[in-house]
Amino acid sequence: MGWLPVGDSHEISLVDGKVTARSTGLRATGRPLKTLPKVLRDSPEVDRLRQLAQWLDRHTAECLARIDAWVVSSLPVPTGLLARVWPDPSWQDALRDLVVLGDDPAEPGFLRDVTDTGDLRMVNLDGETIRRSPASATLPHPVRLTDLTELREFAGELDITQRIEQLHRGTWSKPTDLKDRDTTITDFRGTAVPNRLAARAATLGFRVSGSQVTCRVWEAGRTVEAAMSFDEDYWDSEATLGALSWSLVDGPTLRLTEVGPVAWSEGMRMATALSGVATKTGKAA
Numbered sequence: 136m137g138w139l140p141v142g143d144s145h146e147i148s149l150v151d152g153k154v155t156a157r158s159t160g161l162r163a164t165g166r167p168l169k170t171l172p173k174v175l176r177d178s179p180e181v182d183r184l185r186q187l188a189q190w191l192d193r194h195t196a197e198c199l200a201r202i203d204a205w206v207v208s209s210l211p212v213p214t215g216l217l218a219r220v221w222p223d224p225s226w227q228d229a230l231r232d233l234v235v236l237g238d239d240p241a242e243p244g245f246l247r248d249v250t251d252t253g254d255l256r257m258v259n260l261d262g263e264t265i266r267r268s269p270a271s272a273t274l275p276h277p278v279r280l281t282d283l284t285e286l287r288e289f290a291g292e293l294d295i296t297q298r299i300e301q302l303h304r305g306t307w308s309k310p311t312d313l314k315d316r317d318t319t320i321t322d323f324r325g326t327a328v329p330n331r332l333a334a335r336a337a338t339l340g341f342r343v344s345g346s347q348v349t350c351r352v353w354e355a356g357r358t359v360e361a362a363m364s365f366d367e368d369y370w371d372s373e374a375t376l377g378a379l380s381w382s383l384v385d386g387p388t389l390r391l392t393e394v395g396p397v398a399w400s401e402g403m404r405m406a407t408a409l410s411g412v413a414t415k416t417g418k419a420a
Contacts, residue, residue, distance in 0.1 A: 141180045145172065152192065154184045195225040199298060202229050202274065203340075206301050207401060208353035209279055211271040214253035221249040229298045234286055237269035243282060245295060246272075260289055276397045278306050307403035313391045319378040320391070320403075323363070326410045332365060332374040339408055350405050351384065354395040358384040361402030363409060379406045 138146035144160045155167045156175055175181050198220075205212055220226035235246045235257060244257025244265060254268045260282065277283050287302050297303070328335075333343045342349045347362045364377030381398055382388040394402070 139180060139184070141175055141178055145175060147175065147181060147184055149184060149188055149191075152188055154181055154188065191225070195229075198223075198225045198229050200340075202226075202233075203299050206233070206274045206299055206304075207276060207397070209273055209275045209397065210353065211273045213271050214249070214255060214269060217249045217255075217272065218251055218253040232290075232295045232297055233274050233299060233301055234280065236273040236275055237267040240273075241281075243275075243280060243286060245290070245293070258293070260285055262289075274301070276400070277301060277304050278308070278396045278400050305404050305407070307400045307407075309394065309396055309399045315390060315392050317391045318388050319380045320406070321378050323376045323406050323410045324378055326376045328365070328374045328376060328409060328411075332409070336409060339405075341405055341409075348405065348409060350401055352395075352398045352401050354397045359389070359395065359398040360384050361398060361405055363402075363406050376406075376410055379403075 138148045138157065140159070141147050141156070144158060145156050146159055147154055147156050149155070150167055154171060156171050157163065157165060157167050171181070204210075217230070221230070230246060230249075232245050232247070234243050235255065236243055237255065242259060242265075244255075244259045244267075246255060246257055247264070248256035250256070252268075254266055255272060256264060256266050259265055280286060283302070283306075290297075290302055332348070336343050336348045340350075342351075346366065347364050349360050349362045351358055351360045353359075359381055360383075361379065361381050363379050365374045366377060379402055380388055381391075381394045381402055
């Protein structure tokens with residue numbers, strides 16, 4: 136943003152999210168000052184700029200959370216919506232270089248631009264910049280990408296850094312030898328977790344309700360919730376993990392054979408993140 140005059144000899148601006156000042160007197164160099172002058176610290180202009188910085192931080196966090204939800208659930212997003220949010224730096228920074236799918240699921244590409252008419256400019260695995268005009272675009276969960284290894288390698292060659300965990304999100308494949316009657320994973324049961332489990336779970340983006348940590352995934356037209364039970368007397372005491380299970384929201388517990396690949400991967404990712412335990416149930420990638 137530009138510089139705003141404050142008083143007779145200073146200007147202020149947001150630089151890397153912090154209120155910064157510079158002198159405007161005759162001997163001014165034009166360079167930002169290392170610290171905010173005391174005379175400015177309580178000024179209304181500085182206070183308003185601080186409030187703006189806080190709002191921008193919240194806005195950026197909300198954008199990241201919304202796009203992460205799109206990726207986790209592989210939701211198709213109308214390209215008209217992408218066109219509307221793309222000019223916003225927070226949205227654009229979070230969306231840029233995510234792998235997107237248009238009308239052809241076999242032709243993934245790294246998103247580089249969205250025009251005001253909703254056209255997508257992407258870089259495909261051949262290194263070509265292509266333009267597509269689908270009605271909607273899908274930001275797929277990595278377990279749904281058949282070219283995941285190639286996309287990861289190509290992203291490394293292009294030095295791509297994604298703001299949203301997509302290509303390098305931990306994934307777990309579902310075993311083929313599950314018993315039809317089983318409804319829980321017990322690999323993590325009995326694992327002692329350091330104190331403040333609830334706070335740690337919230338920091339990792341999971342929900343805590345009662346004696347369970349949960350995460351939800353929209354998959355195959357239904358909302359599935361993975362739940363890891365735990366036992367602790369107080370929120371600041373050591374916790375002991377229990378079983379991992381999946382259920383439909385407001386519905387029955389699912390047999391393990393009924394759990395979809397995304398819900399399975401996200402549930403195992405949650406349990407592994409909370410426990411720090413490597414498991415042989417499923418395969419991490």
